[in-house]
Amino acid sequence: MRAFLTRRLLLLVPTLLGVTLATFLMLHLTPGDPVTIMLGEFASASDVARLRAELGLDRPIVVQYLKFLGRAVRGDLGSSIRSRRPVQEEIAERLPPTMVLALAAQVLAVCAGITAGVTAAAARRPSVDSAIVAVTLVGLSMPTFWSGLLLILLFSLTLGWLPITASGGLRALILPAVTLAAPAAAVLARVTRASVLEVLRQDYVRTARAKGVSERLVVYRHALRNALIPVLTVAALQFAGLVAGAVIVESVFSRPGLGRLAVTAILSRDFPLAQGIVLVVASMYVFVNVGVDLVYGVLDPRIRYQ
Amino acid sequence: MAAARALARIVVLLLLFLTLVPLPLTHAQPQPGGELALVSTEEPDTLDPQKTGTAVTGLLMRYLGDTLLTKDLKGSYIPALARSWSVSGDGLTWTFQLRNDVKFHDGSPFNAQAVKASIERALSPDTMSPIAGSLFGPVADVQAAGDFTITIKLKEPFAPFLDNLTDPRAMIVSPQAVRDLGDKFGRSPVGTGPFKFQEWRSADRIIFARNPDYTWAPSTVHAGPPFVDRVVLRIMPESAAQVAAFERGELSVLALPPTDVRRLQGTNKYTIYSFLRKGVGLFMEFNVTKEPFSDIRVRRAVSHAIEKNSVLQIGLEGLGEVASGPLPPSIWGYWDGIKEYAPKYDPGKAKALLAEAGWQPGPDGMLQKDGKPFSFVLYTAPIDTWTRSAQIVQSQLRAFGISMEIQTFEFGTLLAKLKAGEHPAEFMGYTYTSPDIVQLWFHSSNIGTGLAFSHNKDSKLDSLIEASRRETDQGKRLTIYRDIQKYVVDQVLWVPLWTNTNYIAVQPNVQGAKTHPDGFLLLNDVWLK
Numbered sequence: 001m002r003a004f005l006t007r008r009l010l011l012l013v014p015t016l017l018g019v020t021l022a023t024f025l026m027l028h029l030t031p032g033d034p035v036t037i038m039l040g041e042f043a044s045a046s047d048v049a050r051l052r053a054e055l056g057l058d059r060p061i062v063v064q065y066l067k068f069l070g071r072a073v074r075g076d077l078g079s080s081i082r083s084r085r086p087v088q089e090e091i092a093e094r095l096p097p098t099m100v101l102a103l104a105a106q107v108l109a110v111c112a113g114i115t116a117g118v119t120a121a122a123a124r125r126p127s128v129d130s131a132i133v134a135v136t137l138v139g140l141s142m143p144t145f146w147s148g149l150l151l152i153l154l155f156s157l158t159l160g161w162l163p164i165t166a167s168g169g170l171r172a173l174i175l176p177a178v179t180l181a182a183p184a185a186a187v188l189a190r191v192t193r194a195s196v197l198e199v200l201r202q203d204y205v206r207t208a209r210a211k212g213v214s215e216r217l218v219v220y221r222h223a224l225r226n227a228l229i230p231v232l233t234v235a236a237l238q239f240a241g242l243v244a245g246a247v248i249v250e251s252v253f254s255r256p257g258l259g260r261l262a263v264t265a266i267l268s269r270d271f272p273l274a275q276g277i278v279l280v281v282a283s284m285y286v287f288v289n290v291g292v293d294l295v296y297g298v299l300d301p302r303i304r305y306q
Numbered sequence: 307m308a309a310a311r312a313l314a315r316i317v318v319l320l321l322l323f324l325t326l327v328p329l330p331l332t333h334a335q336p337q338p339g340g341e342l343a344l345v346s347t348e349e350p351d352t353l354d355p356q357k358t359g360t361a362v363t364g365l366l367m368r369y370l371g372d373t374l375l376t377k378d379l380k381g382s383y384i385p386a387l388a389r390s391w392s393v394s395g396d397g398l399t400w401t402f403q404l405r406n407d408v409k410f411h412d413g414s415p416f417n418a419q420a421v422k423a424s425i426e427r428a429l430s431p432d433t434m435s436p437i438a439g440s441l442f443g444p445v446a447d448v449q450a451a452g453d454f455t456i457t458i459k460l461k462e463p464f465a466p467f468l469d470n471l472t473d474p475r476a477m478i479v480s481p482q483a484v485r486d487l488g489d490k491f492g493r494s495p496v497g498t499g500p501f502k503f504q505e506w507r508s509a510d511r512i513i514f515a516r517n518p519d520y521t522w523a524p525s526t527v528h529a530g531p532p533f534v535d536r537v538v539l540r541i542m543p544e545s546a547a548q549v550a551a552f553e554r555g556e557l558s559v560l561a562l563p564p565t566d567v568r569r570l571q572g573t574n575k576y577t578i579y580s581f582l583r584k585g586v587g588l589f590m591e592f593n594v595t596k597e598p599f600s601d602i603r604v605r606r607a608v609s610h611a612i613e614k615n616s617v618l619q620i621g622l623e624g625l626g627e628v629a630s631g632p633l634p635p636s637i638w639g640y641w642d643g644i645k646e647y648a649p650k651y652d653p654g655k656a657k658a659l660l661a662e663a664g665w666q667p668g669p670d671g672m673l674q675k676d677g678k679p680f681s682f683v684l685y686t687a688p689i690d691t692w693t694r695s696a697q698i699v700q701s702q703l704r705a706f707g708i709s710m711e712i713q714t715f716e717f718g719t720l721l722a723k724l725k726a727g728e729h730p731a732e733f734m735g736y737t738y739t740s741p742d743i744v745q746l747w748f749h750s751s752n753i754g755t756g757l758a759f760s761h762n763k764d765s766k767l768d769s770l771i772e773a774s775r776r777e778t779d780q781g782k783r784l785t786i787y788r789d790i791q792k793y794v795v796d797q798v799l800w801v802p803l804w805t806n807t808n809y810i811a812v813q814p815n816v817q818g819a820k821t822h823p824d825g826f827l828l829l830n831d832v833w834l835k
Contacts, residue, residue, distance in 0.1 A: 032718035164551040254542040256509030
């Protein structure tokens with residue numbers, strides 16, 4: 001177990017190296033320059049050159065990358081070009097609201113998705129199954145920027161139940177979390193349904209039924225637990241997707257968060273900030289996946305890590 | 307020149323800035339209290355006026371700070387922190403007599419030493435100032451000549467000097483706060499304005515509170531402190547959400563997106579002010595160094611082939627007017643004769659010019675020359691009204707056998723490409739306060755570094771523009787600007803398409819709103835019913 005964890009955490013190093021290198025190259029190869037964006041289109045050539053030198057942007061890309069790595073290893077992600085604040089400070093301020101949103105959406109998606117999936121799989125009437133499958137199709141197909149605006153129009157403007165602009169507080173979290181959760185819940189429902197259906201065809205389920213175990217118990221005790229492994233895998237992958245999806249949902253609902261910060265950083269070619277955000281999100285992704293691997297063992301005692 | 311360049315940064319940000327005309331005064335008794343909610347799509351980079359590059363910070367500094375002088379509602383210079391000013395005969399030494407009854411929000415005294423420290427900070431290379439530093443021009447020396455007298459010596463005469471001093475980013479900041487707060491100053495700025503900084507919740511809102519000590523208001527507004535307790539700037543990236551929030555009463559004032567203008571006008575619930583944008587909202591610009599638009603006959607043919615009214619009606623839903631030259635009627639210096647002078651929609655002339663330039667219809671009906679088809683890429687930005695307009699132009703040109711491909715780029719990328727001159731033609735627009743904008747678009751010194759995206763090297767145009775910047779006689783300047791407008795039309799560097807009308811909706815409970823011709827809302831007199 002410990003060896004497994006050590007190995008997985010060591011893998012973090014090449015992963016993050018790859019991620020930083022890829023982001024670094026992508027940012028630097030995109031046309032547009034942070035200094036002209038910062039100084040304005042009309043800045044004199046000498047001002048641009050001076051600031052580029054001060055920010056170290058005039059050095060070869062390799063040198064810039066190595067300098068970034070050297071500082072990052074010591075826990076210094078540099079300063080944002082746009083706001084001139086330390087990158088850590090910017091991220092620390094924006095990470096919590098995004099985590100709250102993504103976690104709320106994840107909980108909603110898991111609850112709704114698994115319930116719908118199991119209900120569809122175990123439904124005696126085919127119409128219930130078809131209805132649930134149809135609803136998931138809608139949930140999957142609606143882009144969040146559109147469904148988010150529809151929810152605002154319905155619940156905030158027409159019904160007046162929920163605020164549009166209030167930030168913080170549970171009431172302000174409801175609409176964004178629902179919007180973000182909907183496509184994830186739809187995917188989970190479909191995966192759960194398929195997985196449960198497959199497990200229900202297994203011999204041990206037939207045995208359980210033959211023993212006279214109630215259908216309810218068969219589905220929830222015997223089938224669901226074994227059907228959860230693929231569901232969990234998908235849910236874990238989705239979590240990172242939710243952080244990415246937060247980019248759009250945060251904009252639509254004017255919520256502060258990492259997603260919007262990332263967009264601003266990229267549009268203003270704020271290299272250090274964009275780099276820092278990618279680093280944080282990538283690390284989160286790796287940690288979530290290590291966590292999921294551990295949960296596999298809990299769900300299925302046959303899975304052991306050496 | 308550097309200052310004008312910095313000022314013009316606003317242009318490229320292309321924000322629908324509040325560019326308003328004076329609103330009528332209401333005569334009811336103002337009531338104190340309440341909160342006024344404004345909204346911005348963009349979040350400020352910093353609230354340090356000397357370090358900011360974002361337009362929204364400039365807007366906020368109007369409320370947080372005061373400048374040495376300011377402009378009244380007609381655009382004349384009036385005293386603000388300076389009671390009076392004078393300039394030496396050679397135009398090099400400016401002397402300002404300061405008010406002696408002003409103090410900063412942190413309680414520190416306002417005097418000549420503070421002004422000197424503030425200006426010197428803006429000019430210091432350590433500040434790395436994107437805009438503020440260049441506003442003051444070629445400063446040689448700033449001296450406090452007594453407690454309330456300051457002299458600024460310039461290295462050479464600088465025509466935009468007084469105008470630049472009214473820029474909100476030239477506000478005087480508290481040197482004591484700068485010292486005490488260091489890098490934190492940008493998140494808790496200290497000035498002398500009618501409102502003081504209270505709180506900045508990142509990506510959410512910025513809150514300013516009434517400055518109860520404010521007794522030094524300029525003559526455009528009432529003398530005492532403002533009436534509302536708080537001004538809140540909400541940061542909302544999504545315009546549809548802004549409209550919904552305004553309709554729900556969560557915002558007091560909103561610059562309306564074109565798609566919502568007719569609907570909100572129809573509700574009759576809000577006061578809606580409209581004014582013509584100070585700038586050309588959309589024009590097609592040719593890169594004269596690239597085929598096929600290096601041929602002036604081809605450029606002229608295109609200008610005769612586009613029927614602008616359809617572009618206006620469909621692209622902009624008719625919310626504006628057709629543009630004819632490089633300046634709109636809303637900017638001083640506009641020559642009214644340009645409407646008649648500019649090329650009109652004329653299919654016959656367009657076809658004749660294309661034929662003259664050697665473009666003949668091929669077997670598929672599309673034009674070709676030496677076996678090459680007439681096709682080009684129009685570079686544009688992801689703005690709804692621009693995209694729709696591009697589609698109309700595309701179909702209009704197709705009727706002449708010209709194939710135009712539309713390529714949309716994110717704005718930062720687009721500008722880099724236009725500067726490099728990769729494009730055959732592009733869509734652009736601008737907002738500016740003075741006719742000096744022609745220098746930025748057309749002077750050859752701005753090729754590759756500035757806005758001269760036509761990449762047109764033309765000594766005649768250059769000398770006309772230089773003359774317009776030297777000339778102090780307003781009548782003679784008008785004549786020069788007329789010649790520039792005619793010349794730009796003659797050379798068909800642009801096909802001006804439309805200038806939009808901006809619409810500002812205000813909640814019915816907002817009283818006493820005054821708008822300034824330089825494009826902002828004066829909040830000193832605003833009160834809530």
